[in-house]
Amino acid sequence: CGCSGGQLGGFERRRAVLTTVPGEGRLVVDTGSFVRSEGEQDLIKYTIIVQALGQLNYDVVSLSKQDIEIGRNLGELDGNDLGFSVIGVDAGTDAGVPAKFTRKLPLQGRAVAVTIAALDAESRSVEKIRELFAPQADAMALNILIVSRCDPGVADSIAATAPWVDCIVCPSESDEPIVSSEPGKRPLVFSPGRYGRYVCKLQATTGGGGKALKLSLDLIPVAENLPKDPALVSLYK
DSSP states (O other): OOSSSSOOOOHHHHHHHHTTSOGGGOOOEEOOOOOSSOSHHHHHHHHHHHHHHHHTTOSEEEEOHHHHHHHHHHTTTSSSOSSSEEEETTOTTSTTOOSEEEEEEEETTEEEEEEEEEEOGGGOOHHHHHHHSOOOTTSEEEEEEEESOOOTTHHHHHHHHOTTOOEEEOOOOSSSOEEOSOTTOSSEEEEOOSTTOEEEEEEEEEOGGGSSEEEEEEEEEOOTTSOOOHHHHHHHO
16 A cells, blocks of 8 residues: 555556566466455455556456456456456356467567466366367467466376476465475476565576477566556556
8 A cells, every 4th residue: 555665566566577578578467366355445446456457568367256257247357458368267168258368479589389277276187277278380388377276286286197287376375476396397386476566477498409498487576666657656546
């Protein structure tokens, strides 16, 4: 809320982090879970969050089941003017909310097919995960799975049965981001932290012989000394 100093976060500061990577080489993702309830103040927050993500040029937002329900009740998910694509947890059968998003990005003269998919942790069968990550012709693949729950064993189970998953993003139970996989181990497993206090920068580079992708993760605090975006300041007001 800005009532004291030294706080992290704020949509108005987030653009200063996002624009450190050129637009043609980035894919900006939000993991959803916008609000805790359907109370009056949370419904106001929901609407402002959706507008802010659009103004910040997010590419894709992964919505929780509650996000989808509230968004439809508010009419926020109607039409195609959100400014970003949406995916949903096991929402492939829900009209207008697919379960995955794919875009090809350039990397050292080659194309990388980046697929972001949402999965209910209860339905982590090999067949289900394979459906989400179809092979891409003439492109290296980077497969990122956003799961609804990450209890002990969930990531291990996915890693054992679906080795083509490169990264698993877990829900945040801590304000700080947490990396729970061992260094250099596939898949990379992490949670981004709560309240937008950090932006997690997942960087892909070519590995040995240019055939495999190497992943690295930077946890960037959205600090109060970052410049504020005037348009987002106006949205808050």
